[in-house]
Amino acid sequence: xxxxxxxxxxxxxxxxxxxxxxxxxxxxxxxxxxxxxxxxxxxxxxxxxxxxxxxxxxxxxxxxxxxxxxxxxxxxxxxxxxxxxxxxxxxxxxxxxxxxxxxxxxxxxxxxxxxxxxxxxxxxxxxxxxxxxxxxxxxxxxxxxxxxxxxxxxxxxxxxxxxxxxxxxxxxxxxxxxxxxxxxxxxxxxxxxxxxxxxxxxxxxxxxxxxxxxxxxxxxxxxxxxxxxxxxxxxxxxxxxxxxxxxxxxxxxxxxxxxxxxxxxxxxxxxxxxxxxxxxxxxxxxxxxxxxxxxxxxxxxxxxxxxxxxxxxxxxxxxxxxxxxxxxxxxxxxxxxxxxxxxxxxxxxxxxxxxxxxxxxxxxxxxxxxxxxxxxxxxxxxxxxxxxxxxxxxxxxxxxxxxxxxxxxxxxxxxxxxxxxxxxxxxxxxxxxxxxxxxxxxxxxxxxxxxxxxxxxxxxxxxxxxxxxxxxxxxxxxxxxxxxxxxxxxxxxxxxxxxxxxxxxxxxxxxxxxxxxxxxxxxxxxxxxxxxxxxxxxxxxxxxxxxxxxxxxxxxxxxxxxxxxxxxxxxxxxxxxxxxxxxxxxxxxxxxxxxxxxxxxxxxxxxxxxxxxxxxxxxxxxxxxxxxxxxxxxxxxxxx
Amino acid sequence: xxxxxxxxxxxxxxxxxxxxxxxxxxxxxxxxxxxxxxxxxxxxxxxxxxxxxxxxxxxxxxxxxxxxxxxxxxxxxxxxxxxxxxxxxxxxxxxxxxxxxxxxxxxxxxxxxxxxxxxxxxxxxxxxxxxxxxxxxxxxxxxxxxxxxxxxxxxxxxxxxxxxxxxxxxxxxxxxxxxxxxxxxxxxxxxxxxxxxxx
Ligand code: HEM
Ligand SMILES: [Cu+2]
Numbered sequence: 066x067x068x069x070x071x072x073x074x075x076x077x078x079x080x081x082x083x084x085x086x087x088x089x090x091x092x093x094x095x096x097x098x099x100x101x102x103x104x105x106x107x108x109x110x111x112x113x114x115x116x117x118x119x120x121x122x123x124x125x126x127x128x129x130x131x132x133x134x135x136x137x138x139x140x141x142x143x144x145x146x147x148x149x150x151x152x153x154x155x156x157x158x159x160x161x162x163x164x165x166x167x168x169x170x171x172x173x174x175x176x177x178x179x180x181x182x183x184x185x186x187x188x189x190x191x192x193x194x195x196x197x198x199x200x201x202x203x204x205x206x207x208x209x210x211x212x213x214x215x216x217x218x219x220x221x222x223x224x225x226x227x228x229x230x231x232x233x234x235x236x237x238x239x240x241x242x243x244x245x246x247x248x249x250x251x252x253x254x255x256x257x258x259x260x261x262x263x264x265x266x267x268x269x270x271x272x273x274x275x276x277x278x279x280x281x282x283x284x285x286x287x288x289x290x291x292x293x294x295x296x297x298x299x300x301x302x303x304x305x306x307x308x309x310x311x312x313x314x315x316x317x318x319x320x321x322x323x324x325x326x327x328x329x330x331x332x333x334x335x336x337x338x339x340x341x342x343x344x345x346x347x348x349x350x351x352x353x354x355x356x357x358x359x360x361x362x363x364x365x366x367x368x369x370x371x372x373x374x375x376x377x378x379x380x381x382x383x384x385x386x387x388x389x390x391x392x393x394x395x396x397x398x399x400x401x402x403x404x405x406x407x408x409x410x411x412x413x414x415x416x417x418x419x420x421x422x423x424x425x426x427x428x429x430x431x432x433x434x435x436x437x438x439x440x441x442x443x444x445x446x447x448x449x450x451x452x453x454x455x456x457x458x459x460x461x462x463x464x465x466x467x468x469x470x471x472x473x474x475x476x477x478x479x480x481x482x483x484x485x486x487x488x489x490x491x492x493x494x495x496x497x498x499x500x501x502x503x504x505x506x507x508x509x510x511x512x513x514x515x516x517x518x519x520x521x522x523x524x525x526x527x528x529x530x531x532x533x534x535x536x537x538x539x540x541x542x543x544x545x546x547x548x549x550x551x552x553x554x555x556x557x558x559x560x561x562x563x564x565x566x567x568x569x570x571x572x573x574x575x576x577x578x579x580x581x582x583x584x585x586x587x588x589x590x591x592x593x594x595x596x597x598x599x600x601x602x603x604x605x606x607x608x609x610x611x612x613x614x615x616x617x618x619x620x621x622x623x624x625x626x627x628x629x630x631x632x633x634x635x636x637x638x639x640x641x642x643x644x645x646x647x648x649x650x651x652x653x654x655x656x657x658x659x660x661x662x663x664x665x666x667x668x669x670x671x672x673x674x675x676x677x678x679x680x681x682x683x684x685x686x687x688x689x690x691x692x693x694x695x696x697x698x699x700x701x702x703x704x705x
Numbered sequence: 706x707x708x709x710x711x712x713x714x715x716x717x718x719x720x721x722x723x724x725x726x727x728x729x730x731x732x733x734x735x736x737x738x739x740x741x742x743x744x745x746x747x748x749x750x751x752x753x754x755x756x757x758x759x760x761x762x763x764x765x766x767x768x769x770x771x772x773x774x775x776x777x778x779x780x781x782x783x784x785x786x787x788x789x790x791x792x793x794x795x796x797x798x799x800x801x802x803x804x805x806x807x808x809x810x811x812x813x814x815x816x817x818x819x820x821x822x823x824x825x826x827x828x829x830x831x832x833x834x835x836x837x838x839x840x841x842x843x844x845x846x847x848x849x850x851x852x853x854x855x856x857x858x859x860x861x862x863x864x865x866x867x868x869x870x871x872x873x874x875x876x877x878x879x880x881x882x883x884x885x886x887x888x889x890x891x892x893x894x895x896x897x898x899x900x901x902x903x904x
């Protein structure tokens with residue numbers, strides 16, 4: 066096309082004109098974040114944002130864990146007077162909501178934000194300002210609901226907030242409004258990150274990273290991002306409908322005026338079931354990464370693993386109705402959904418088979434990350450078995466809303482996501498922090514967590530079969546549930562203790578851990594090709610990939626591309642399937658406007674709990690902040 | 706690790722149009738997720754329509770006149786919109802400026818007509834579930850029109866400043882892409898809300 070287009074500027078310094086330490090410092094200056102508060106608030110570095118994201122998500126895990134501790138304390142003895150029914154309702158709502166919306170999904174996206182650009186060999190995520198914005202929106206959503214809880218206007222309608230219970234008639238006051246707005250907040254953030262990943266993966270891979278050379282963790286968050294894009298609008302729509310019903314008197318869920326309460330459940334579970342896989346799929350990516358590295362061999366069945374990820378993604382949408390077996394759906398429908406609920410066991414089985422084959426054929430090194438993966442196998446398979454039991458309609462009808470279900474989903478969620486996640490922390494900590502975590506404390510952590518977890522949750526299968534309903538604040542001595550509950554509570558205590566050990570390890574290793582070096586585990590993927598922690602530019606020169614594990618193929622020298630600008634934030638944009646280098650695009654400079662826009666969004670959402678007009682005026686302010694954000698002020702390409 | 710340069714990227718362009726540009730993919734991503742939102746909202750409408758023996762509930766179907774005018778304006782706007790994109794690809798700034806202004810005029814007209822459209826619904830949002838969903842779907846789409854018009858205003862102003870070169874032309878293309886989505890997503894909603902009750 067036009068001439069002006071590719072003409073290189075003779076004054077512009079390119080990276081083949083400088084080398085070594087000089088290149089590193091110059092690039093670090095170009096890509097760095099300014100000091101001070103404004104610098105911190107305007108950063109667009111995916112590593113800084115990702116690190117904050119991870120820490121924040123773990124803080125919410127801690128808060129959710131505190132709520133769980135309080136519940137277990139209350140349930141340790143029959144007819145305990147510690148916590149009344151009202152507070153208990155808030156506690157399980159805050160626990161479920163925090164774990165699902167503020168911890169589990171965000172923590173997976175947080176790891177993706179940190180790792181994906183490094184694993185792809187690029188310098189930043191696509192749309193870095195949107196990335197900063199999503200993080201702040203997430204923080205405000207989480208803060209809002211926890212501050213509300215402290216002010217005694219916390220949500221108390223369960224993490225699924227079924228109408229009519231959460232509707233205007235049965236939940237007067239602000240509790241359910243705050244819940245609904247928090248949902249909208251976190252979904253805005255989750256969706257934005259999903260779009261960033263869905264663009265980063267196909268467009269910003271290092272040259273040569275064809276589709277069959279993408280690391281499995283990247284594949285897993287890529288598929289997950291599609292699930293988010295198709296599932297989260299459902300819950301956003303639901304929470305918006307809910308707040309409309311509550312605030313301006315619409316009747317969408319009101320049967321008296323032609324609405325329908327089950328519509329809520331359909332919308333909610335259309336999201337809620339894929340949600341489990343949104344949490345679980347990235348965890349499988351972590352498992353693949355850890356198993357491959359610690360088996361010292363290529364992953365067995367790479368293609369099968371990728372196809373299983375995709376198949377799981379598709380199947381996860383067919384299944385939401387299994388949460389509604391007891392709502393009286395037509396028989397045929399129920400059977401169909403039973404069948405598809407069971408079908409999802411197939412790709413899961415294939416994945417487990419490939420992992421075991423990789424371990425079997427390799428020379429596994431049993432360091433802490435791998436221990437957590439083995440713990441994951443054990444717990445997750447147990448959770449899968451009770452899941453197959455639940456997928457059968459007669460049994461589900463029997464144990465519906467008992468502690469059997471509570472046991473099952475904690476096996477799946479904690480076994481399937483939290484254990485791989487802890488393994489992932491041990492695995493990538495040296496990259497993020499530059500030092501290794503302590504191995505001995507790590508083993509203590511693992512065993513306390515494993516024993517504590519099973520002690521806490523296995524007995525719940527039995528209390529559930531014995532008929533103990535969930536979401537009750539106490540039970541009577543005559544029911545015979547005392548000892549099992551006490552056991553659960555003691556187990557929960559041990560499980561918490563394991564997190565204290567973990568925290569201790571994280572904190573002390575940051576100063577005293579062994580210095581990691583670039584690649585302490587001798588792993589094969591690109592995030593290990595740069596220093597630990599990585600410099601602001603991630604890579605001095607963008608790698609050129611010829612192999613699925615580039616660092617195993619090229620141990621001494623890395624093939625790289627040259628010719629990017631040194632003084633301008635350039636990165637390589639590549640073609641979708643073959644990953645041929647196609648453009649040198651400028652990545653956005655830091656800006657404080659995403660932060661201000663997030664503050665404005667926060668004020669708008671919180672205001673609209675009180676008056677619909679806040680939405681109107683708030684949107685105007687948000688609009689102004691967005692214009693400032695998009696305005697190419699001081700853009701380097703315009704200065705020439 | 707030592708480096709061995711095997712590829713020279715210094716001659717590559719710094720921006721491109723359509724699917725070569727990450728922004729195009731981002732726009733597509735947002736279209737897909739918003740489209741999912743529209744589909745689910747329409748699904749909720751149909752769900753209640755099948756559930757209720759009578760639909761629309763105790764209200765005559767909404768007036769056709771304003772909604773049809775909105776529809777015509779939106780469809781016709783595709784032409785200047787297409788031209789803005791085409792001339793952006795040729796980096797023909799004067800023509801891009803002209804067609805952006807024309808697109809903007811269509812967008813503003815659509816917003817004006819949309820407000821008249823709300824007046825012809827014959828039902829309030831707090832009257833019954835039918836009214837609620839009618840307003841919700843229409844509101845959802847209106848938000849999209851307004852967002853894109855504001856977006857177009859900013860872009861148009863930009864194209865009259867010193868920033869009007871290079872990558873901005875590619876932004877014009879993506880703006881056109883998003884506008885097409887706003888138009889296309891309207892057609893099924895229009896059929897559902899205005900012709901559905903008349904079948
Ligand atoms: C830290 C250890 C944990 C303990 C001791 C624990 C304990 C509990 C208990 C006792 C309940 C049942 C409350 C009731 O029905 O009365 C519960 C509910 C729940 N838990 Fe956990 N939990 C833990 C971790 C997690 C994690 C990591 C997640 C998710 C990633 C999670 C997700 C949920 C959900 C979604 C509910 C349902 C809440 C509701 O019914 O509204 N939990 N938990
Ligand atoms: Cu499910």
